[in-house]
Amino acid sequence: AVATSSGRPSVAPKLTPHGWASGVFEQVVCGEDVARGKPAPDIFLECARRCGVAPSRCLVVEDAPAGVEAAAKAGMRVLAVPSLRGAEEAYRTAGACEVLKSLLDARPERHGLRPFGDLVGGVAAPVEAWRVAGEVIKGFGRGGKDIGCPTANLPTEALEACPGATSSCGIYVGWASVGDDHTVHKMVMSVGWNPFYQNERKSVEPHLLHTFAEDFYGAELRLVVCGYLRPELDFDSFQALVDAIEGDKANAHRVLDLAPFSGFAADEYLRPPTKKSL
Missing domain, CATH: 2.40.30.30 (Riboflavin kinase-like)
Structure with missing residues (x-):
């Protein structure tokens, strides 16, 4: 699922160029779907509600401190991929359970989810x-x-x-x-x-x-x-x-x-x- 503070008209153009994205996300929750945007937890709680999943079972990937704070307030685990070099501590303070240098470093098994199945030789x-x-x-x-x-x-x-x-x-x-x-x-x-x-x-x-x-x-x-x-x-x-x-x-x-x-x-x-x- 996608939880974004952006308005719905601007979301589709961002996802459309990525052909793999179509059909991947069961839910897309946008800013106008909730009363309060990030760093309030509303958008993530609504996303979990629509997916029928308890917040404690959700793993969020965020690139902004406000988004990390919002997901943490919702009771979710958060992986942070900082958009700015050298700002790792701000993401930890906001509530990230892990700060990654790249999405390529994400290992879902560390957080109780199934591991990726496409690592070549188990490492690449x-x-x-x-x-x-x-x-x-x-x-x-x-x-x-x-x-x-x-x-x-x-x-x-x-x-x-x-x-x-x-x-x-x-x-x-x-x-x-x-x-x-x-x-x-x-x-x-x-x-x-x-x-x-x-x-x-x-x-x-x-x-x-x-x-x-x-x-x-x-x-x-x-x-x-x-x-x-x-x-x-x-x-x-x-x-x-x-x-x-x-x-x-x-x-x-x-x-x-x-x-x-x-x-x-x-x-x-x-x-x-x-x-x-x-």
Whole structure:
């Protein structure tokens, strides 16, 4: 069900572009259906009434503190996905039982519901594949030297210019090819701010699961991203960071052999551009 303070005329246009949404929601309760909007609990209580479910059995996903407060007042459990970076505490204060960095991190079994059935290999969430390419640039210089995980960094602008690319930070998996080489490699990629190192700028850091004889700065790197492993995390120690990265590499190597991820290795986007003869 959807419980929104928006007026009904504005709700349909928001749901219509998402074809999967039609038929998914049994109830849509809007601002004009109740006397008081959020942060009052009215809209969530009406939603529960229409669904025939006790409020205590409801799990709400919210992106605004007022919505979190409203659902908590209704006696419901609330997952918060903050729309603003760095505002996590405000959502906890409003009553969220869990604050997520992305909806991809939601695990309903933590709240007594059935787990998602589409996690590949039990660890990776499929995402609508997005494709990005750019020139490999020098990064922070610590991947290979300090961590043992050399990365082929892309400019953040490449991600921003990519249709369909996610804005959610985290660790992703997919496939990669470099320059004029037709060989396709497995890859695991960090997108975000790297909280352990407290980066001041967002970075896109793919690690190709292959040992190259030499660096390829300046070459075109093509990526097809198809799965999500986990959110960005801070770590208590350098060794904990290294252990997490090694786990990510192992998981990526394993799940990319499984459907549907394995099929993306043949994606046309990974082929080098055809050179025109003069």
